[in-house]
Amino acid sequence: MPDLPLKGIRILETSDILALPTAMSIMADMGAEVIHVEYAQRPNFYRFLGPYPESRPGPNWHDRSAAFNASNRSKLSLTLNLGSPKGKDVFLKLVEVSDVVAENFSARVMGNFGLDYPALKGVKSDIIMLSNTGYGHSGPWRDYVGMAQVIEAATTAHLTGYPDRLPGKAGQSIMDLVVAWNIVNAIMLALLHRGRTGKAQWIDHSMLQACVPLAIGPLMDAAMNPAKRDNQMRRGNRDAVHAPQGCYPCTGDDDWLVISVTSNEEWRKLVAAIGNPAWTQDARLATEAGRMAAHDELDRHISAWTSGQDKMQAMELLQNAGVPAGAVLKNKEVLANPQYQERGFWEMANHPPETGIGGRLYGGRPFRMSRTNGRIRRATAPLAYDNRYILEELLGLEEDEVLDMEDEGVASPYLTGPEVGDMRVGNMPAGYRPAAPTGQGLVERGDAHSYDPSYNETLGQKASGSATSKGRMPVEE
Amino acid sequence: MADRVLEGLKVIDLTHSIAGPYCTKLMADYGAEVIKVEPPEGDPCRLLGPFPGDVPHQEKGGLFLFLNANKKGVTLDLKQPKGKALLQELVKDADVLVESFPPQVMPELGLSYEALAKANPRLVMASISNFGQTGPYRDWKATEIVVEAIGGNMYISGDHDREPLSFGVPLFQFVAGQNALAGALMALFERERSGLGQHIDVSIAEAVTACIPYAFQYYTYMGAVWRRGPKRRILFGVDLWPCKDGYVGLSVIRSTDFEEIGAFLGSAEMLDPKFSTADGREEHYEELKEAYLAALKEKGKDEFFHEAHAWRLMASREMLSTELLQCEQLLDRGYFLEMAHPQAGMLPIPGEVMGLTRTPASLRSPAPLLGQHTEEVLGKLAR
Numbered sequence: 016m017p018d019l020p021l022k023g024i025r026i027l028e029t030s031d032i033l034a035l036p037t038a039m040s041i042m043a044d045m046g047a048e049v050i051h052v053e054y055a056q057r058p059n060f061y062r063f064l065g066p067y068p069e070s071r072p073g074p075n076w077h078d079r080s081a082a083f084n085a086s087n088r089s090k091l092s093l094t095l096n097l098g099s100p101k102g103k104d105v106f107l108k109l110v111e112v113s114d115v116v117a118e119n120f121s122a123r124v125m126g127n128f129g130l131d132y133p134a135l136k137g138v139k140s141d142i143i144m145l146s147n148t149g150y151g152h153s154g155p156w157r158d159y160v161g162m163a164q165v166i167e168a169a170t171t172a173h174l175t176g177y178p179d180r181l182p183g184k185a186g187q188s189i190m191d192l193v194v195a196w197n198i199v200n201a202i203m204l205a206l207l208h209r210g211r212t213g214k215a216q217w218i219d220h221s222m223l224q225a226c227v228p229l230a231i232g233p234l235m236d237a238a239m240n241p242a243k244r245d246n247q248m249r250r251g252n253r254d255a256v257h258a259p260q261g262c263y264p265c266t267g268d269d270d271w272l273v274i275s276v277t278s279n280e281e282w283r284k285l286v287a288a289i290g291n292p293a294w295t296q297d298a299r300l301a302t303e304a305g306r307m308a309a310h311d312e313l314d315r316h317i318s319a320w321t322s323g324q325d326k327m328q329a330m331e332l333l334q335n336a337g338v339p340a341g342a343v344l345k346n347k348e349v350l351a352n353p354q355y356q357e358r359g360f361w362e363m364a365n366h367p368p369e370t371g372i373g374g375r376l377y378g379g380r381p382f383r384m385s386r387t388n389g390r391i392r393r394a395t396a397p398l399a400y401d402n403r404y405i406l407e408e409l410l411g412l413e414e415d416e417v418l419d420m421e422d423e424g425v426a427s428p429y430l431t432g433p434e435v436g437d438m439r440v441g442n443m444p445a446g447y448r449p450a451a452p453t454g455q456g457l458v459e460r461g462d463a464h465s466y467d468p469s470y471n472e473t474l475g476q477k478a479s480g481s482a483t484s485k486g487r488m489p490v491e492e
Numbered sequence: 493m494a495d496r497v498l499e500g501l502k503v504i505d506l507t508h509s510i511a512g513p514y515c516t517k518l519m520a521d522y523g524a525e526v527i528k529v530e531p532p533e534g535d536p537c538r539l540l541g542p543f544p545g546d547v548p549h550q551e552k553g554g555l556f557l558f559l560n561a562n563k564k565g566v567t568l569d570l571k572q573p574k575g576k577a578l579l580q581e582l583v584k585d586a587d588v589l590v591e592s593f594p595p596q597v598m599p600e601l602g603l604s605y606e607a608l609a610k611a612n613p614r615l616v617m618a619s620i621s622n623f624g625q626t627g628p629y630r631d632w633k634a635t636e637i638v639v640e641a642i643g644g645n646m647y648i649s650g651d652h653d654r655e656p657l658s659f660g661v662p663l664f665q666f667v668a669g670q671n672a673l674a675g676a677l678m679a680l681f682e683r684e685r686s687g688l689g690q691h692i693d694v695s696i697a698e699a700v701t702a703c704i705p706y707a708f709q710y711y712t713y714m715g716a717v718w719r720r721g722p723k724r725r726i727l728f729g730v731d732l733w734p735c736k737d738g739y740v741g742l743s744v745i746r747s748t749d750f751e752e753i754g755a756f757l758g759s760a761e762m763l764d765p766k767f768s769t770a771d772g773r774e775e776h777y778e779e780l781k782e783a784y785l786a787a788l789k790e791k792g793k794d795e796f797f798h799e800a801h802a803w804r805l806m807a808s809r810e811m812l813s814t815e816l817l818q819c820e821q822l823l824d825r826g827y828f829l830e831m832a833h834p835q836a837g838m839l840p841i842p843g844e845v846m847g848l849t850r851t852p853a854s855l856r857s858p859a860p861l862l863g864q865h866t867e868e869v870l871g872k873l874a875r
Contacts, residue, residue: 020682037705045678066713081709151847154824159801164730168741168808170816172732174660177651181725182732182739182810185640185649185659192703193663196670201846203677204522208497208851210684216850224827227842228514228558229661230813235554236542237813238839246542247812252637252658256540260637262646262655269719271656273641275634339633341641343656346711346718349644349701354629360698375712378705381668381698382675383624385605385691387682454716461652461723463716470715 019046026115035119037195043089044389055094055427078397092396119147132217141215151221163190176249197225258306263321270326271343288336364394369431374477392491399429496523503588508535512592513559514669520562521853528563552836565860592620605691615689616679618672624695636662643700652721668696738793741808757787833858
């Protein structure tokens with residue numbers, strides 16, 4: 016079998032939150048060796064978010080947070096205090112043997128560490144460096160902090176939401192994922208360029224600049240028609256031109272069906288599929304403009320029809336008739352969906368036994384490569400899991416030196432079980448335990464629709480503690 | 493002149509609408525020669541607008557003009573044997589082909605990856621479709637809202653007491669374009685070693701699902717079916733609230749943030765000790781909301797945004813498109829490039845989306861008129 020496409024590329028990542036970690040996981044899935052550098056006293060914020068296996072944080076909860084584990088697989092984990100001279104020294108040694116450094120500190124931080132691009136270039140002339148910030152390293156907003164929600168507010172929030180309510184958000188931190196894919200592409204371009212010319216570069220990646228194209232329609236409208244304001248409206252689930260389009264209630268509990276008619280032909284197919292009821296025969300409805308004008312009325316009639324339908328059966332009925340329609344799937348329904356199953360989208364990752372996480376499913380990548388497809392090569396590594404490998408085998412440091420670094424907190428060691436309580440991860444007080452609502456608790460709070468206690472069996476997951484690998488978890492070739 | 497990363501790369505672009513054109517647009521921005529092949533009637537995106545004065549015109553659609561700058565445009569009827577033969581000729585020495593037809597179309601035309609790779613084994617081909625090239629939903633129809641529903645994003649979007657909500661922009665079409673670009677660039681990188689191309693199969697529905705990893709982990713880790721909501725809109729998190737002239741938001745991230753928010757807004761009510769803990773803020777939600785909204789009414793969104801940052805708070809402000817075009821940060825960084833189009837006039841379009849400092853994006857030509865380069869590109873093949 017041919018090697019994965021990014022085999023032989025080593026990336027040093029020092030990052031927080033979601034965007035950059037996700038980008039680096041994708042590159043690790045595709046064959047890069049990604050060394051995720053964290054400071055043990057202030058590790059990635061997503062280690063604090065949960066949820067936890069079976070709602071139990073456990074003593075090593077910082078290694079058991081699903082939010083972190085979903086976006087850091089296939090990497091190696093190293094702890095390093097970049098603020099100490101020794102930590103900086105080790106980092107620069109790693110730079111010498113790496114191809115890419117990717118970081119998402121605020122603009123001034125890497126410079127304060129003495130690790131900005133000129134410094135890195137000083138030890139490795141063709142190192143590629145990517146810096147991800149909200150707004151970029153220059154300009155009046157260079158020191159402003161930007162996270163996904165802030166960038167969404169600045170680009171698309173005014174266009175998303177119910178027309179009669181406040182501006183909205185859709186999904187969770189989606190701009191982080193838009194940014195993640197943009198980072199992957201920026202680094203790929205820099206790698207291709209280096210391969211061709213031998214020249215490296217610094218990538219001054221701005222989340223805002225990556226996300227502005229998402230709002231290009233209204234943006235171009237604003238440029239072409241500056242006096243116009245109705246291009247800045249929230250339309251809920253409706254389309255600007257085509258009708259009907261909406262989200263309609265079905266028979267199940269909180270079950271919904273989306274119907275999206277994009278032509279007169281599809282309208283006629285919809286009418287036939289639902290049995291030519293009398294209200295569809297109105298001559299006004301034969302055109303897009305007529306249907307748009309009667310949209311409220313159409314929604315009432317369509318809702319009356321869908322209210323007696325099962326969402327899955329109605330979706331198949333309409334799709335088989337050639338009408339774009341989709342059931343609004345809940346998380347467990349996407350996990351069980353035959354389209355995703357047949358394409359092998361969900362991948363099982365087996366965590367080291369001492370974490371007690373077991374084998375869990377995670378989403379793969381939204382593209383397949385016919386010769387060199389990627390895969391989750393390893394479950395997310397616990398904090399500091401690969402310190403010894405990186406420091407001793409990769410850099411050739413003596414064991415005594417590594418022990419000193421552990422004692423001095425420069426490279427805090429991998430700890431499991433009760434020992435972790437003394438680590439004060441994230442400057443939390445000793446004995447700190449994160450909040451861990453149960454499934455039933457989330458239902459009572461209204462954050463979850465329902466709780467299914469047999470989820471591990473349903474998904475074919477090995478429940479916590481039963482994974483049986485021996486020795487250090489490998490990174491698959 | 494700056495280097496162009498993809499200079500010398502020949503790309504055949506058979507895509508339409510948004511996802512495929514965004515992928516090939518980024519290739520063109522970084523130097524590739526992209527030949528956009530349109531059917532004789534043109535990419536339907538030409539008629540999606542927006543248009544100057546709202547008058548539809550196939551050469552003046554704003555979305556099309558952005559997505560197709562830097563490309564050459566030829567028209568070709570692939571249903572005619574002559575058109576198909578010309579395409580096969582074009583692909584022979586191409587590096588990349590991107591297409592976004594329904595999955596059965598290319599094989600039916602005799603233009604499957606296998607067939608094209610026989611003549612050109614170095615070809616990297618990317619196919620973008622709603623659900624992917626395989627699976628029981630392969631031939632289903634979809635628009636953005638349909639893939640958002642099936643992909644799992646709608647169920648977790650919107651208000652607790654209302655129907656699930658889709659994004660207000662076709663966001664996942666752009667993400668699928670990014671995904672196709674990632675696959676193609678990785679294939680090109682691998683080709684340097686193996687000398688061989690390959691086929692990339694992008695699913696827009698999977699692009700949706702891959703964007704919300706956290707939502708699925710609630711089920712895989714604890715069996716919870718995560719829902720849209722929460723019951724009460726979050727005061728200091730991701731949500732926006734009305735201020736004097738628009739909408740803004742503040743987030744509590746550090747434990748000290750809430751006190752600073754009260755001080756920054758100058759609200760004595762908000763500094764009441766009963767709000768000092770997260771539990772207290774939850775218990776007295778309605779009272780706190782009233783005090784917060786009253787304080788926000790005193791601030792315009794622009795002053796709010798800059799003052800909040802001076803307090804080192806995490807601040808959001810809504811920006812309308814007209815405001816984005818004037819955004820001092822984007823202007824300072826030279827983000828908008830001026831596209832001079834023979835029919836639509838001068839238009840600002842986003843330029844550097846990647847942040848590449850040595851090999852920045854460049855604007856070399858406006859979006860092509862329908863069939864503008866047919867003679868230039870196909871003429872030499874016909875001879």
